Amino acid sequence: MDNLIYSLHWFYFIVMAVGALYFYSLSRNPRGVPRYEYLIAIFIPCWSGLAYLSIALGQGFLDTDSGIVYFARYLDWVVTTPLLLLALALTAMFYKKKKDKAIIGALIGADVIMILTGLIADFSSGLQTYIWYTLGVIALVVILYIIWYPLRKMAQSSSAELGRHYNRTALYLTAFWVAYPTVWILGPSGLGLTQSITEVLSFIILPIFSKVGFSILDLGGLRKIGLETGNGYDVSG
Amino acid sequence: MDNLIYSLHWFYFIVMAVGALYFYSLSRNPRGVPRYEYLIAIFIPCWSGLAYLSIALGQGFLDTDSGIVYFARYLDWVVTTPLLLLALALTAMFYKKKKDKAIIGALIGADVIMILTGLIADFSSGLQTYIWYTLGVIALVVILYIIWYPLRKMAQSSSAELGRHYNRTALYLTAFWVAYPTVWILGPSGLGLTQSITEVLSFIILPIFSKVGFSILDLGGLRKIGLETGNGYDVSG
């Protein structure tokens, strides 16, 4: 890898550190949003930043015959993507005292399958790659179904304002998550159409928006709702 | 591996896919059985099918000096066996509003130890193999103790019908789980008495019964009980 790519990973690490500190500062004045929402928002950039740091330090990737495999990315995603989905699900269940564990379990199960099939696809070649890639896309479709049907209904039946906030947040997440496999299939792990540098840029810019950007949007909306509705629920959970 | 073995793994993958779709279709008409029971029943064949698919694609095993180690099987078991035990424990606690997390934790802890010691045994040789194997069997004994004493008492004290259903389901699981280490010790990872093809056949037939078969039996019984007793508890959990 050349120096530009190392610099980009350092840049990403710093953005994540700043993001974590920002969410920590928000948590000092929670405005009716439960603490676990802040905790999730803080942990995601910590974990993701460490994964990218390992790449910046020349450790989190493998030089294989079929190109560089950034396995640290998958280590990042297998933890942060379930947490992003958990944050979205908890947003939909904002007013529910008892969280729906079956839906959360289904989301996380499908997500872990999506990330692992992506990892195996990255280490595969030829037809194998496309079989695993297809299975990963099926898992993504299941996730999107859960986000846009049962979860959305839950948010909308709680309050009109929560419904609108949920729609915005879910749409934001959907747009970025659909972008990932698109970049992947166009990139060197897939069809090899775009250059490695483009792919790496995408894997710097996309995750910043889909992680720190997502939490800014989600927490911002919840803080507005939490402030207006007051302490209608237990903040301590 | 020869073509027959590849074909058998493809066959297994298809059976699991059909099983997952079947449990999904049952979940559309839950009949008083909580959704998480269906979720567990759906996730188990999805995960197990993917693990076997990796073997069918020539990826999920290693050719070592002491024979082929199918590590994908352990990746399968380390996820599906805790879920099978969770399903059984939740069956015993069918009428309990507050699930007993200590018992579930003990079951899963012992189970993870059982699977990991089995994996290490498979990568070991000589005396080491038998030490790890013995520790795995001890973990199995702990699991069977929990199944047949505290959990069984819980099911029987709830209702006579649940007690009978639990006994049937626990006996079914016990029979198949005792068969696993028996096949293992007789097979090439252990004493090497039986041929590899016999072992692989056992690792196709046994898991179909102990996974999809188990869930058919468990869900079938719960659906009968759920239908009769009505909505005596919260289905949403």
Add this chain to the structure above:
Amino acid sequence: MDNLIYSLHWFYFIVMAVGALYFYSLSRNPRGVPRYEYLIAIFIPCWSGLAYLSIALGQGFLDTDSGIVYFARYLDWVVTTPLLLLALALTAMFYKKKKDKAIIGALIGADVIMILTGLIADFSSGLQTYIWYTLGVIALVVILYIIWYPLRKMAQSSSAELGRHYNRTALYLTAFWVAYPTVWILGPSGLGLTQSITEVLSFIILPIFSKVGFSILDLGGLRKIGLETGNGYDVSG
């Protein structure tokens, strides 16, 4: 490794087995302490003992260019240290019916980061080692902050006796946990000042006190409190 080191690991394995049996015997007469406290105390030495057994059997370490990396230790810690923190957090929340999952999540998140950065540091060299080591120490500082501020306040606001017991237990854990990175930085993975045998001795003696010793102290105090206060809460959880 020489025979002394193997013997020491066998010795550790036996101590852990005795510890697990001791906590099991205590659990037969719980004295108002919830069963999950015993379960955690039993599971920790089981898991840790198995990890050290793998070293005693010549399996749980790698001979690398920069010295022996005992990866089984990290496999030990990544499971047992979250459980030790969970036990301490549950002690602070002894009288709370609803456990504070946000605090437990924060503790476990920081802890997993601490162990993983330590593992990467052990496999790194030069400057990399110190970057990862520093990040691990930051995670430890976060853990100690949570232990000594929010958790301590929780324990002290519950009862004076629980507050005293919590202080004792937290101080004990803090002392041993601060000793770990000190030994590490002085040892061959870090500065290389002390000899390998000293380090191994430290990794036998320290963990016995910080695992079995911790649980003896914690359970002993809770049993005294539980006996005096009677069944003021739900033992079944």
